[in-house]
Amino acid sequence: MTANISNQETYHDEVVKHLIQFSIIWAVLAMFIGVYLAAELIWPRLDFGQFWLSFGRIRPLHTNGIIFGFGVSALMATAFYSVQRTSNIPLFMPRLASFCCFGWQFVVFTGALSLLAGWTSAKEYAELEWPFDLAITIIWICFGIVFFGTIANRRIKPIYVSNWFYGGLIIVISVLHIVNNLAIPISIDKSYSVYAGAQDAIVQWWYGHNAVGFLLTGGFLGMVYYFLPKLANRPIWSYRLSVVSFWAFTYIYIWAGPHHLHYSAIPDWVQSLGMVMSIILLAPSWATMINGIMTVSTAWKKLSIDPALKFIVLSLAFYGLATFEGPMLAIRSVNIVSHFTEWTIGHVHSGALGWNAMVTYGTFYFLVPRMVGTDLYSIKLANIHFWLALAGTMLYILSMWGAGISQGLLWLSIDDLGELSYSFTDVLTNMVPYYSLRLIGGLLFLFGTILMAYNLFKTMHGRTVVLVSPPEVLNTNRETTSNIASRLQIEART
């Protein structure tokens, strides 16, 4: 790190460390619940007749734990880390940032308890009832204040592209969250949506799809655009491409929601529009993937000493798969068979496990040792984790492809007389081998995550965050983005 004698200020990284720790804990907890859910689908008596183990109540625990616990904590951590360095100034209002960190964990934790108690809005990924919606809004606004405040005070004039993605995350999720959760409260645990029926469906899936788009995709792309060049020690392969795809992404993704509602009671034209835009979305998504792969392909020398790179490269591969499969599933003639089946679940998890989890793991393996000023506790464990993650993801995807296509096909199958060939329970009993395989995949993935938790906590044990001062930057007004990229390289080498 460049020593800066005159400048006493240091980056605020303590909050980053806390957020990473929380993110890892949520990953283990929420994935364990996922594994339990998978087991319940094979042995339904695993709820032992208890409401707090009932599938319908703990499923949102899993989704919310992953998205809001694991995902948002990781995004907040990396956003706070990277916005300081790309703006060349410490965090704006660091105490507010700490409030965001601990406040968020409190909200997610108590929210999880509320879900167990049956407080739910029944809207996917927006299940938390109105008190939590309000709390989320407040904390999210604080997140925005810290993030944009830091950029507003920046010492480098151009705003680096990773901040665009994080900014998009903050802004768009705010709008989605507020609009979709509008409801009239009855009591602390219940409210009624201001939207009803088909209208509610359109609003919900505008929200639902863009929660995936701007949180699970956009936010993590912000992570990629900062940490990938750091890892690879070179600038983004094509900065221009990253900017163009950002705008294409931000515009197109919003339209894709109705592909969740094919052949439902919403107007046909809305469905078709959603389908077409989903297909067009393939372009900016793959442009991003290619950008990422070309950036890291020359950084192979670091692989033997740095397991992080393995995870990032594989995450880009799965990103490519998921962003190809998504548009494909959005096509009506494919959707007829895939809708409501395990194929959708497989698609979700190819993204969640293959892309989100792996890119986060890679980033954590890279970031944590550097933040506490030491080497990773065990490279060997990280390598084992890599193979467990790959095996787990592959088994999950393949089993769900098999299950989903079977279900879709068999449900729609009619015989020569025009009668249904299979009863619902016929198809259900055929799912057991696939469900079993998926359980094994999930267990492998969870086990790998636990190894990582052990590895990283051991790395952090007894150590404090290294204090880093913002380096001197000359000619801040004229610093171009390629200069920022070069400066990032210099920092990475020291």
Place this chain on the structure above:
Amino acid sequence: MENTTRIVISFLYLNALVIGYAATVFIAEWMAQTYGNDKIKNRSLFAFFTVVLIPLIIASFAHLYPNILFNVLVLIPGLIWSITLLYKGLPIVLQIPPERGMLMSSALLAWLLVAVVSLLGISVGLWTYGIGPRLGI
């Protein structure tokens, strides 16, 4: 499903697999340059991928016994074996460092996953269109 339709479908899938196999070889050749090998010869990659696929080809005889669990138990180890061969063998065949081979194998895996999911999508699209099993749509 009538027998003739089954034969036609089997034939089409066999074609899809052969085309996929050839495409994988050509894509690997195209990627080889990026990952450090300029002088790759056609035949060695054809040979390599044949070797990689052998466990899966043998395992796929399990399809003759139409039981899902049995197929899963046979094909998954076959798949693991094939992927291991891919990751271990690629750097050897291309004479590049293992780390570079690792990156390229991951890129190839991405291509293979996309190819398989495309096959699924095209199949379903054709079935919906009417070519294949009778669907009530």
Place this chain on the structure above:
Amino acid sequence: MKIHGVTLHRKLENHLGLLIFGILFVSAIGGLVQILPSIFQESLGEATQNSHLYSAIELTGRDIYIKEGCHVCHTQQVRPLLAEVHRYGPFSHADEFVYDRPFLWGSKRTGPDLHRIGGKYSDAWHRVHMTDPRSVVPESIMPAYPWLSTSKAADIGDIQKKLHVLKKLGHPYTDEQIRNSPQALQGLSQLDALIRYLQILGTRLSESPP
């Protein structure tokens, strides 16, 4: 064009306010185009002969359905496909859902679609099925809900307040209905209310002429 594009990019890159505004503007378009027309489209929001206004008991049952997460495994949208109409009944029309807050169309069929379940099974069957699914469907993977028969329907929140709020949102409840609602729930278990809800699901449409 290219020069303009680059200049615009430089402006956005250097100006936080412009960037924020740009993101807001670009991301708003799709939502406005897809959502606004539906808000004003009568056929999606206005009640017809196919729309069923939930009674106090049925509404309570629906809220129990939500609380237990039934929508996580069951859908309530029969698609206009031959096999689906064959399996479940007439496909789902938009006007059947105008009183559904929130909508419960679902996104996954771990269990069968329930939109036309009304009247298909007896109350007694539902009672046994909810308490132990495997006693009536041996292959079922549905969880059991034994606590529903021992909990009171009246415990699921203030029914008068609920009806009052819904009336504000446009559901045509009479004042008398609202006044009498707590009485209606007296003596009923949560299981009773849930079964009442299930038994009216999708029955409205079949009453109308083909």
